[in-house]
Amino acid sequence: MVTSEFKVVLGVIGADCHAVGNKILMNVIEQLGVSVVNLGVMVSQDEFIDAAIETGADAILVSSIYGHGEIDCMGLRERCIERGIGDILLYIGGNLIVGKRDFDSIEKQFKAMGFDRVFRAGDDLKMFVDMLKGEIVQKRAKGRPEQVAELCKA
Secondary structure (H helix, E strand, O other): OOOOOOEEEEEEEOOOOOOHHHHHHHHHHHHOOOEEEEOOOOEOHHHHHHHHHHHOOOEEEEEEOOOOHHHHOOOHHHHHHHOOOOOOEEEEEEOOOOOOOOHHHHHHHHHHOOOOEEEEOOOOHHHHHHHHHHHHHHHHOOOOHHHHHHHHOO
């Protein structure tokens, strides 16, 4: 694991056992300067939350490739709130639903479920990590605008 000022929990939710993308995500995210606690595949909501609490993670990154993300992620934000980390960044990406729907409706659905960002399989990972770091910096500096510029140098 890379040591960094940015720390995330990564995993594949539910009964999804697709491991290759998870390893690719971990490697790219770490190469771009973010510490990753990788929970692997078939991760429950509580395992994500437990790991985020234990490690002091800035974000939970949920992957779902088998199409049942909408079922597996229902209530995740509420569970985070119940466990005291209601303001943690929640990102999700992959093949999130069964069937074909336009991405805008999928994104709207997952944002309504409490996710901060929703990504398609194949989105640009550098852009994703840059966005993640920027949002972590903004969250940390909330209410302290004079610190945003300093944190952005990291």
